[in-house]
Amino acid sequence: MSDSDLVKRLAWSGLLAGIGAVASMATTRLAAILYRRMFDEDPPE
Numbered sequence: 001m002s003d004s005d006l007v008k009r010l011a012w013s014g015l016l017a018g019i020g021a022v023a024s025m026a027t028t029r030l031a032a033i034l035y036r037r038m039f040d041e042d043p044p045e
């Protein structure tokens with residue numbers, strides 16, 4: 001099963017999507033923290 005190119009491509013796509021989602025959430029959270037520290041208010045929506 002691990003020799004199948006389709007399985008490898010699907011696994012790669014899943015990894016990229018998962019890591020991308022986590023990175024996006026982390027970036028948004030970090031930006032909000034920095035914004036609050038700089039302007040002492042919640043970021044705009």
